[in-house]
Amino acid sequence: MEPLLKLDHVNKAFGGLTVTADVSFSVMPGDITAIIGPNGAGKTTLFNQITGHLIPDSGRIIFQGEDITGMPPQTIVTRGMGRAFQITSIFPEETVLENVRVACLSHRKEILHPFRHVGSFKRATDRAYEILESLGLANRADRPAFELAHGDQKLLDIGIALGLEPKLLLLDEPTSGMSPEERQLTRDLIKKLWKEFKLTLVFIEHDMDTVFGIAQLVRVLTLGRLLAEGTPDEIRNNPEVITAYLGEEVS
Amino acid sequence: MEYRKSILSVAFVIILAVGFAVAPLAHTSGYQIMLASHILVWGLFAISFNMLWGVTGMLSFGQALYYGLGAYSVGLFVKHVGAAWFVPGMFVGLALSVVISLLIGLLVIRVGGVFFTVLTLAFGQLAWQITFRWYDFTGGDDGIQGIIAPGILSDRIVYYYFTLAIVLISIWLLLRLSQSPMGVLLRCVRQNPARVPFLGQSVRMSQLRIYVISCFFTTLAGSLMAGVDNSIHTDMLYWTTSGEVILMSVLGGIGQFFGPLIGAGAIIVIQDIVGARTEYWPLFIGILMMIIVLLFPRGVVGEFQALRIKLTSFARRGG
Numbered sequence: 001m002e003p004l005l006k007l008d009h010v011n012k013a014f015g016g017l018t019v020t021a022d023v024s025f026s027v028m029p030g031d032i033t034a035i036i037g038p039n040g041a042g043k044t045t046l047f048n049q050i051t052g053h054l055i056p057d058s059g060r061i062i063f064q065g066e067d068i069t070g071m072p073p074q075t076i077v078t079r080g081m082g083r084a085f086q087i088t089s090i091f092p093e094e095t096v097l098e099n100v101r102v103a104c105l106s107h108r109k110e111i112l113h114p115f116r117h118v119g120s121f122k123r124a125t126d127r128a129y130e131i132l133e134s135l136g137l138a139n140r141a142d143r144p145a146f147e148l149a150h151g152d153q154k155l156l157d158i159g160i161a162l163g164l165e166p167k168l169l170l171l172d173e174p175t176s177g178m179s180p181e182e183r184q185l186t187r188d189l190i191k192k193l194w195k196e197f198k199l200t201l202v203f204i205e206h207d208m209d210t211v212f213g214i215a216q217l218v219r220v221l222t223l224g225r226l227l228a229e230g231t232p233d234e235i236r237n238n239p240e241v242i243t244a245y246l247g248e249e250v251s
Numbered sequence: 252m253e254y255r256k257s258i259l260s261v262a263f264v265i266i267l268a269v270g271f272a273v274a275p276l277a278h279t280s281g282y283q284i285m286l287a288s289h290i291l292v293w294g295l296f297a298i299s300f301n302m303l304w305g306v307t308g309m310l311s312f313g314q315a316l317y318y319g320l321g322a323y324s325v326g327l328f329v330k331h332v333g334a335a336w337f338v339p340g341m342f343v344g345l346a347l348s349v350v351i352s353l354l355i356g357l358l359v360i361r362v363g364g365v366f367f368t369v370l371t372l373a374f375g376q377l378a379w380q381i382t383f384r385w386y387d388f389t390g391g392d393d394g395i396q397g398i399i400a401p402g403i404l405s406d407r408i409v410y411y412y413f414t415l416a417i418v419l420i421s422i423w424l425l426l427r428l429s430q431s432p433m434g435v436l437l438r439c440v441r442q443n444p445a446r447v448p449f450l451g452q453s454v455r456m457s458q459l460r461i462y463v464i465s466c467f468f469t470t471l472a473g474s475l476m477a478g479v480d481n482s483i484h485t486d487m488l489y490w491t492t493s494g495e496v497i498l499m500s501v502l503g504g505i506g507q508f509f510g511p512l513i514g515a516g517a518i519i520v521i522q523d524i525v526g527a528r529t530e531y532w533p534l535f536i537g538i539l540m541m542i543i544v545l546l547f548p549r550g551v552v553g554e555f556q557a558l559r560i561k562l563t564s565f566a567r568r569g570g
Contacts, residue, residue, distance in 0.1 A: 051449070073448035082449075089446045091439045102439055105432045106450045114433045115424075117257055121432065164451060 004029045010059035021224040032201040034215035042224040043204045052076040082166030084158045092146035101128035103163025151182045171203035288479040291418040297499045297511030299468035305505030308441030313375030317466040319488030321473025326395040326483045337400040341474040348470035356462040379488040394484035504550020
């Protein structure tokens with residue numbers, strides 16, 4: 001089977017600081033994989049390169065067999081790559097519904113319609129409600145997004161990404177800033193979304209319960225370098241990983 | 252629920268249309284008709300401007316350029332070619348507006364925030380200087396007098412209804428735009444530009460689109476003004492014109508579609524009433540602006556809306 005996403009010797013430096021060092025890996029369709037690593041390991045920078053926010057100094061990024069290196073984010077997004085953000089990124093003054101619907105409209109190429117009332121776009125509206133239903137936010141659809149609690153805003157952020165019907169969804173610390181109870185709920189929800197939307201998921205996470213609870217494959221990044229990759233069990237018992245990152249947290 | 256705002260807006264447009272349409276029937280003087288025309292033209296100017304600022308978050312300080320472009324397109328054609336060229340002059344102005352706003356737009360949208368504001372101001376002042384200095388062509392500081400539309404449009408009342416029709420159609424088009432998917436996208440560009448690329452949309456293209464649209468309607472307002480006052484002056488291109496439209500928007504409320512229109516009406520009426528009594532009327536406007544900005548930052552329409560929402564939720568809880 002063709003990989004959905006393939007990184008081929010990707011390098012990136014900011015001045016003298018190497019943030020991505022010869023990273024290569026493939027993501028197969030339907031997988032859930034996690035990227036872990038200490039702060040400053042270059043995880044978010046790697047996401048930024050995959051989504052076109054940053055351009056790698058060298059190497060190639062292949063998405064669905066197409067070289068997307070150097071493409072702007074808005075082009076890559078329309079190819080079927082979604083992203084939710086570490087620091088929640090929503091449209092605070094719009095309603096919860098509007099946040100998701102604007103993504104649905106964009107996916108359906110109805111977003112540039114300058115004349116018809118946004119509420120008359122029936123299929124985009126219905127789809128937005130379906131997504132809010134899956135996220136458990138449908139009962140607050142007509143509230144302004146800034147009124148939502150932090151955890152729900154994170155879900156809405158994922159909802160915006162889902163509105164674009166992505167094949168690959170990148171989640172940057174989906175459970176950061178959440179209570180242990182919220183984390184458990186979010187874990188269950190991510191698994192549910194993965195099945196329901198037939199997604200391929202790559203997520204960055206510091207919470208090890210989340211990582212080992214839902215990832216099929218874990219990749220460890222330190223100082224921009226791919227240190228190890230393997231199943232949760234392999235990673236848990238990898239001496240190099242334990243020294244570099246996991247330390248006492250797992251043992 | 253979703254359409255309630257839309258129904259209210261339509262109701263407001265109808266009241267506006269009827270109100271301004273019956274005005275000439277009520278024994279109004281020529282002066283009052285001119286005042287009403289001023290409110291309509293400035294209202295369109297302010298609403299177009301607010302599509303940039305209040306909706307998309309682009310504070311242009313150079314919209315006088317397009318206002319003057321509309322006025323001088325009509326004025327120069329009438330002066331150099333003849334009165335029959337009044338309406339064709341409007342069309343030429345609108346075509347020029349699209350070309351110029353595309354070219355300037357491509358430059359100014361490259362920078363954000365205060366740099367955008369200063370750059371638009373610079374272009375505006377450049378256009379003013381050219382108009383001011385090029386005496387042989389534009390009449391310089393003398394402006395252009397005696398601009399009268401040909402045929403039936405030369406009649407005051409007919410021209411008033413001509414203005415009313417164009418302004419209402421324009422406002423209606425902009426209202427539809429603000430409630431359309433494109434309008435939502437523009438609001439998204441203001442609220443969180445970093446997220447917009449991840450909707451698969453370009454921030455710059457969105458900004459350029461609304462810049463051209465806003466400038467188009469500003470030019471239209473300017474060209475209508477040439478026939479209202481029958482004379483035009485370089486002041487129309489001066490930065491104070493750009494500033495005035497900002498004041499009108501703030502006074503009415505930049506978060507509301509009709510806010511700038513109400514603000515335009517208020518400032519013009521105040522200028523008229525206070526200006527008739529004292530030459531220090533700008534002082535009065537200045538104090539009023541301070542009160543609005545400090546105490547009612549949402550503007551007249553915005554505060555009114557907030558009060559209405561408060562009252563309905565209070566009534567609901569009480570009942």
